[in-house]
Amino acid sequence: MNYTLHQLQVFLKVTQTKSITKAAEELHLTQPAVSIQLRNFQDQFEIPLTEVLGRKLYVTDFGKEIAIAAENIINEVYAINYKTQAFKGQLYGRLKLSVVSTGKYVMPYYLSKFMMNNDGVELEMDVTNKTKVLKSLKNNEIDFALVSILPNDIQVESLPLLENKLFLVGNRFIDVNSNFDLKKYASIHPLIYREPGSATRLSMENFLDKTGIIPNMKMQLTSNEAVKQSVIAGLGLSIMPLIGLKNELENGDIKIIPIHNLPLVSSWRLIWLKGKKLSPLAKAYLNYINEFNDEIRKNHFNWINNY
Known part of the structure; x- marks a missing residue:
């Protein structure tokens, strides 16, 4: 066998992503380049390493064993390189x-x-x-x-x-005053949530539970940027981390709504x-x-x- 370190790296990334396209993206290579390296690596084994059923790539049991060995080899190479550089300070x-x-x-x-x-x-x-x-x-x-x-x-x-601060925020047209009634607002208008598993979602839910606020309508989005753009567009209010709102606050696209027990601070x-x-x-x-x-x-x- 005469496989190269590059082939091992390509094969390992393919097994991790289960996709030639994703492997190419993460390795900053073209899809044809990944396919060629994968084929050249496979040619050195009589037993299939991967198989394609429909349009989905699967790693065979033998391929999984080779992937473990490939990862160990790559880690050892990194260790050798590290020791060399460490010796030089x-x-x-x-x-x-x-x-x-x-x-x-x-x-x-x-x-x-x-x-x-x-x-x-x-x-x-x-x-x-x-x-x-x-x-x-x-x-x-x-x-x-x-x-x-x-x-x-x-x-x-x-x-x-x-410090991490979470505030209730709305767009530039929201009426910001100390008498804002979130409970009344949430009974009529939607609140925008992050997806389950998000720390922001957990903090927001805990706050609403403690204050006895049960939203009539919810929107659920899977990124902070999506929530931010939805707030700017006027789709609803949300409780968001301050850290991602610097430009929008300075531009006036987003406003902080003063409300009792906010911000949440961690x-x-x-x-x-x-x-x-x-x-x-x-x-x-x-x-x-x-x-x-x-x-x-x-x-x-x-x-x-x-x-």
Whole structure:
């Protein structure tokens, strides 16, 4: 056999995504390039690694075994490269993060300088909802996660980054005053929710339950951006994290509606499994956050204090 590291990487990505199209996207290759590498890799085995039924790709049992071996080989190559760079005093390796969807407004600012200063570091960051973030953490698939609500069923260590505030918001035409009656509004107009599994959804539901508000109509959307655009369009009100509303508040497209017991306040936190043996790269990143957290907050998030 004469397979290459590149073929192993392509095959592993295909098995992970169950799709040549998605594998091509994540590897930044064309679909034909992925197909050719997959075919060349398959030609070295007498037993099928994958099969296509209808339009869906399946990995055979033999293919699953080869995928495990491929991942081990790739990890060993990374380890060799890391040791080489570490011997020269350079950071090297993959930093794996999983971030709740609203955290996309936070995490890049805590990565940019670190990544620029360490050319040998590769970043893998999954932006998804809280349920999937915690699943990745629980399965020890990542180094760190960014959340605004600490999990109850996983023992973690955490580092607070900055304050997270959730406000009731509406569009520019909403009448903003201290006498706004959310209970009356919700009996006539829709409230806009995030999808189940979202930390924002959980916080919003807890607030409404405690205040005895039962919405007559609900809208459910699967991203913070979709909720924001729907609020701007006047489809309804929502309780949203302040962190993603900076431009809209400054432009007047969105208004904060003052209401008793809001904002809801928590903290954006970097978390990792308790007792996890952090790699030298992960330790270096944690040290970076500890050293520059105050500077990052001041330079990029000082505007939060205005609300």
